[in-house]
Amino acid sequence: MNRKPRILGIGIATMDIYRHQKRMYPGGNEYNVAYNAALQGIDAGFMGIFADDAAGRILEKTLADAGIDTSHSHHEKGSSGYALVDLRDGDRIFLDWNRQGVTDLYPFTFTEEEIAYIKTFDAACISWGARVGADKIRKLAGAGIAVCYDFYDNFTQEDIENISPYIKYAFFSCSHIDEEETRGVLKECVRLGARIAVGTRGSEPAVAYDGARYYSQDICKVTAVDTMGAGDSYISAFLSNYLSAEADEPLSAEDKITISLKKAAEFAAEVVVKDGSLGVGYDVDPENLSKIINI
Template sequence: MKALGLGDNVVDKYVNYKIMYPGGNALNFAVFAKKLGVESSFMGVFGSDEEAKHVISVIKEIGIDNSHSRFVTGENGCARVEIRNGDRLFLGSNEGGVTRSSPIQLNDNDRIYLQNFDLIHMGLYSQVNHLLPELQKIKAKLSYDFSDDFTEGDIKQIINQVSFGFFSLSGYSKEKAKEFLIEHFQTRNKLLVTTRGENSVLAYDGKEFYEAMPILEEPVDTMAAGDSFLTAFLISYLQGDTIVQSLEKGNEFAARSCMVEGSFGYGMNY
């Protein structure tokens, strides 16, 4: 199995500690997939600043293929974060930096490269929605993280172009979350999945619902908990586990991820 994180990379600057950590939904997916034993790659856009240099060096150290990324002059994606009692509070960002201002446009070599993957993951902040029509032509299953910041317009544009959709619906009751998944399930979808904070995770395959409880422990840092969950879920499911087994493995991996500072460590003073 080969997996690709397509889109965003950032540094998360923890302002109360003056430490920055690499992250971003697509990059987190690639790193977590690698940790779970899957051959993984990342394809995105990097800036020319010290933040970009740090992320690039970490990707190289971890051993993730980065050969089809772009490198342009400008600010790398950057977010400012404060940690209070293990929870993250976002203070603002540069809205993706060069990932937004210089989005990827596929060339022929990229199209050949993308045919190598079984699973491609992207998300609401990845700045690659414009690539979705082209991605329909490749064999890979497509996964999309709508996070908690989606609009109905986002869903309508994207949902029927992906196999797997993930939503964060913290505060939704179980019944309200089920209604949401039923309403948005489309013919292209294999599964829609929602986390609900400390409440049960739900998956829907167009016919039945599946449920598992998260593992609640005192976190060191909840950054990328959702990313780690969806990565472990997808890999487990695509490797043949049942939906419930995959939800449970996603929850287990997310709990372990919350014991690590930053998305996946590798902090550097700034």
């Protein structure tokens, strides 16, 4: 292989503020995917909207320090996204969040120059929360971009029908439905156009489908410190390993998926024993957020 695979996250950069710790942790779905891809030796980029406040500068610097390209991110006046969080037995509880951050106010339109940049990556990762609708995903797919889409756990049949024809990799959070229902969701997504669909199921085995067969992968059991970012880390590890295997290993298609699912489970287990999504944190006074965020 002449080069490493390249993964781009397009979407959310936010600050998770843990009131009980007086610490804040950079995160956001695609932000986490990019950061974790870089940890695994992948060439990673992030394309998001950074606000002109202290939190925005910290969010961008955290990525730069990890060697992640942010050259096509936008900078806008306004507020960084944030969530005020408490933890209970390792599970996150959201107390408040910013409903009008810069990602909401200044969504990407994807110029010709931006599309040319995105095409230099092997996969562009987008989620339901990235403010990138089906019309824009269709535009990216029409330009030949391999889109990875995270449907979250609040997906609808309409979402599956509108998005699946234009994506290559699909991820669903399926802990609220049983295995049979999960298989049905994945099968429908692949029938409509996705190459591979994966459903994570909390503490139950993940399920994947590629149009030919189903795959199952147990979780790696650890005592979770913080589940924030677990799903994002799973996506990042699956893609990082799948793209590496696809480019460099003389493996069968089935083996590539099986290995990638196993590596994803192992990597997610490493992430849930860290604080925050990434284990990178900064001190903050939760009662005085206006010092760091344009509230």
